[in-house]
Amino acid sequence: MNDGAQELRWNHQDPDYLPPEIDTSKPSIARVYDAFLGGKDNFAADRAVAAEGMRHFPDRGEGARQNRAMLFRGVRFMAEQGIDQFLDIGSGLPTMDNTHSVAQRVNPGAKVVYVDNDPIVLAHARALLQTNDDTRVITADMRRPDTILRHPQIEGFLDLSRPIGLLMVAVVHHLGDAEDPHGLVDRYKAALAPGSYLQLTHFCSCAPEVRALEGVLLKMLGTGRARDMPEILGFFDGLELVEPGVVHLPEWRPGQPVRTPPRAGRHLHRGGSGPQTLNGSGRPPGPGSPGPGYFRPMRREIREVRLSGRSLPTATIAL
Numbered sequence: 470m471n472d473g474a475q476e477l478r479w480n481h482q483d484p485d486y487l488p489p490e491i492d493t494s495k496p497s498i499a500r501v502y503d504a505f506l507g508g509k510d511n512f513a514a515d516r517a518v519a520a521e522g523m524r525h526f527p528d529r530g531e532g533a534r535q536n537r538a539m540l541f542r543g544v545r546f547m548a549e550q551g552i553d554q555f556l557d558i559g560s561g562l563p564t565m566d567n568t569h570s571v572a573q574r575v576n577p578g579a580k581v582v583y584v585d586n587d588p589i590v591l592a593h594a595r596a597l598l599q600t601n602d603d604t605r606v607i608t609a610d611m612r613r614p615d616t617i618l619r620h621p622q623i624e625g626f627l628d629l630s631r632p633i634g635l636l637m638v639a640v641v642h643h644l645g646d647a648e649d650p651h652g653l654v655d656r657y658k659a660a661l662a663p664g665s666y667l668q669l670t671h672f673c674s675c676a677p678e679v680r681a682l683e684g685v686l687l688k689m690l691g692t693g694r695a696r697d698m699p700e701i702l703g704f705f706d707g708l709e710l711v712e713p714g715v716v717h718l719p720e721w722r723p724g725q726p727v728r729t730p731p732r733a734g735r736h737l738h739r740g741g742s743g744p745q746t747l748n749g750s751g752r753p754p755g756p757g758s759p760g761p762g763y764f765r766p767m768r769r770e771i772r773e774v775r776l777s778g779r780s781l782p783t784a785t786i787a788l
Contacts, residue, residue, distance in 0.1 A: 500587070
């Protein structure tokens with residue numbers, strides 16, 4: 470059986486077939502996250518990492534579920550602001566609800582591209598999305614933004630000259646310090662049109678349980694770096710940020726009252742969301758540049774929102 474026939478068999482006929490490039494003896498980020506969520510698309514090596522992580526961070530996967538819930542709230546918020554195209558970097562395995570389903574409930578014509586470097590994500594997502602012409606999935610490494618932004622499945626499908634919702638949810642903490650995570654995020658931000666949004670969540674080293682979990686992930690998975698609040702805030706430099714700022718995930722625009730004090734799982738991540746504003750050079754504002762909201766595209770957008778009878782949240786911190 471040739472590779473094309475094997476891929477077709479995996480995508481459309483045999484859910485138990487695994488493409489040969491997937492090594493189930495080694496844990497992967499996407500499958501470990503699926504195990505934390507209580508999913509079924511994982512293997513013994515992935516479940517071992519999740520079990521050891523929950524032994525040190527006993528939240529029974531609540532942190533992962535809160536992260537997923539904030540993803541959906543952020544996508545819904547952006548879609549309600551008129552964003553109709555989304556680029557989901559490090560999307561992970563499909564679950565019962567996903568970026569495209571949330572966005573397309575608000576706007577049935579919204580376009581979504583999922584990006585992940587794990588081939589099992591491509592296999593699962595293609596099978597799920599074979600009847601959805603407005604959603605695509607590609608296998609690529611977030612460390613190569615030029616490759617992603619110029620990918621043939623993206624060029625001509627997403628219009629980078631128009632606002633985009635860029636999702637980097639629970640993925641940047643898988644970059645080590647030597648990989649210049651702030652510089653990498655800045656490269657993506659520089660490619661966004663004015664009025665775009667960045668949604669980002671990240672492990673926060675604000676509690677000893679998080680640092681214990683970080684040790685497990687670094688040892689068993691080789692990745693999973695917690696950072697402090699100033700480091701996380703740095704990812705949003707140059708952006709005008711949306712209320713309530715970079716906060717515990719359950720506190721970002723919740724649909725119901727938040728329990729206080731928060732349980733352990735709610736300390737795991739911090740996140741926020743905000744629109745992109747650019748200077749005349751097409752780059753985010755640099756040192757000495759006027760603050761966010763000064764540039765005319767953003768000022769014009771805010772006036773139009775007010776005239777239409779809608780209210781734009783006070784800008785503070787981005788997702």
